Amino acid sequence: MTPSGEPTSRAAASVISCAAAVYLLVQLSLPLWVIARRELTSRDFAWDMFSYHLSCSKLDAVLFTENGGWQSVRLDHDFGSWAQLRRALSAPRFADYARGVCAHAREASHGPVRLHLLSECRSDRDQPAFALLNPERDFCRAR
Numbered sequence: 001m002t003p004s005g006e007p008t009s010r011a012a013a014s015v016i017s018c019a020a021a022v023y024l025l026v027q028l029s030l031p032l033w034v035i036a037r038r039e040l041t042s043r044d045f046a047w048d049m050f051s052y053h054l055s056c057s058k059l060d061a062v063l064f065t066e067n068g069g070w071q072s073v074r075l076d077h078d079f080g081s082w083a084q085l086r087r088a089l090s091a092p093r094f095a096d097y098a099r100g101v102c103a104h105a106r107e108a109s110h111g112p113v114r115l116h117l118l119s120e121c122r123s124d125r126d127q128p129a130f131a132l133l134n135p136e137r138d139f140c141r142a143r
Contacts, residue, residue: 098139
């Protein structure tokens with residue numbers, strides 16, 4: 001320290017070196033920990049986070065009302081892009097979205113309604129198709 005109480009450049013350099021060493025240790029140890037604990041997937045590391053590709057040959061939300069029968073819900077009216085819709089395609093998020101759709105449909109039809117999501121998607125073209133969410137699940141039924 002200098003007589004005025006300011007750290008010397010040697011002390012500042014030491015602090016910066018320690019911080020850099022800790023940063024490097026974390027950056028190198030976390031990927032090694034992931035590698036050691038289980039089999040790797042394409043979403044394990046940040047530099048590979050955009051390689052996940054989801055393509056759906058069928059994606060349809062269908063709504064049943066007693067007076068209107070089955071009808072398709074226009075997802076493109078509520079979601080501006082495929083990226084926005086994809087973020088909503090997990091069960092809890094889609095359930096939140098469905099709550100609003102069901103409330104609006106109940107109000108309009110004055111009766112019971114049902115909402116199902118029918119999907120057939122692939123995360124890779126070489127992988128088998130799968131349903132994103134259970135097609136039998138009625139998202140208008142309280143859980």
